[in-house]
Amino acid sequence: MTQAGATITHQGGVPRMLERYRKEIARELAKQFKHQNLMAAARLEKIVLNIGCGEAAHDAKVLEAVQRDLALIAGQRPLVTRAKRAISNFKIREGDPVGCKVTLRRARMYEFLDRLVSVALPRIRDFRGLDPRGFDQGGNFAFGISEHTIFPEIQVDKVQYPLGMDIVVVTNARTREEAHALLKAFGFPFAEK
Numbered sequence: 512m513t514q515a516g517a518t519i520t521h522q523g524g525v526p527r528m529l530e531r532y533r534k535e536i537a538r539e540l541a542k543q544f545k546h547q548n549l550m551a552a553a554r555l556e557k558i559v560l561n562i563g564c565g566e567a568a569h570d571a572k573v574l575e576a577v578q579r580d581l582a583l584i585a586g587q588r589p590l591v592t593r594a595k596r597a598i599s600n601f602k603i604r605e606g607d608p609v610g611c612k613v614t615l616r617r618a619r620m621y622e623f624l625d626r627l628v629s630v631a632l633p634r635i636r637d638f639r640g641l642d643p644r645g646f647d648q649g650g651n652f653a654f655g656i657s658e659h660t661i662f663p664e665i666q667v668d669k670v671q672y673p674l675g676m677d678i679v680v681v682t683n684a685r686t687r688e689e690a691h692a693l694l695k696a697f698g699f700p701f702a703e704k
Contacts (some may be wrong), residue, residue, distance in 0.1 A: 513704035516586060526621035528697060536696040553650065553693040558620050560585055560590075561677040562659065563610035576672050577611050583664040585613040626662070627678070628698040634661040640702030643691060650684030652694055653677065660689055 512654070534584045540552040546581065562577050581589040581595065589611035615623050632638065656676045660667050684690035695701060 526618050526625065528621040528625045529618070532621075532697075534694070539696060540681060540689070540692060543692060553682050553689045555620060555624070555693075556616075556683055557680045559609060559612060559679040559681065560589075560615070560641055561612040561679070562589075562674050563592075563677070564672070564674055573672055574611075576629045576670075577674060580659060580665055580670070580674075581611050581613055584659065584662045585615060587613060587615070588621055589613045591701045624680075624697060628700075631656075631661045632700060634663075638700070640700045641663075644691055646687040648687070650682045650687060650690035651679060652682070652690060652699075653679045 512624055517549055536551050538575070540546070541549050544552070546552055560581060562581055564573055564577050578589055578591070590613070591647045592610045592612055593607060604665075632641075637653045641654050645652050647653070656678065658673050659665060660673055680694065682690045684693060691701070
C-alpha cells in the first residue's frame, strides 16, 4: 500500500502504468486499429475526480473533511466547486460551496490509475465490473463510486462523512471502441454485456 503522495514507480522514476503504455499498450492499439504511427494510438489526457456534497453549504466541517480526503486520494490540493445558481429547495445560494474536484495529469494521473485499478476497485463489495456504457462519443469514460473509503489512503475509522465520488477518464481516442480497448489494456474491469 502507498501513503498519500507516494508514487508507484518502476525504474528511473517513471510510473509503472506509463511505462507499460509506452512499451506494450501503444503498440497493441496501433496494431489493432491499423495506425501507421505509434503516436496515433489512443492515450490518456487527464483524470478528473469530483466529490459533490451539498451539506458543505451549511457545514464548513464537511467541506474540510472532503478536501482532506480528496487531497489524500489524489496527492494534490482540490479545488472547491461552488453553486452556479441558487436552489431554494436545497437552501443553496449562488456561490455556496457544493463540492471539490481535482484534475490529474501526467505522472500523478498514471499513479492514481494504478492505485485505482489494482487496489481500490477490487476492494468494492459485490463488484460486478464497470458499466461499459459509460463512454461518451468523444471516447471519455465516466463512472461513479458509492464510497470513497475504498482507497487505501483513507482511514475508515476517521471518516465522519462517507461520500460518493465521480471519476472521469479523458482520452484522445476517436471512437468508443478505441477508448474501451485502451482502458481494457490498462486493466479496467468492465462488466460483460
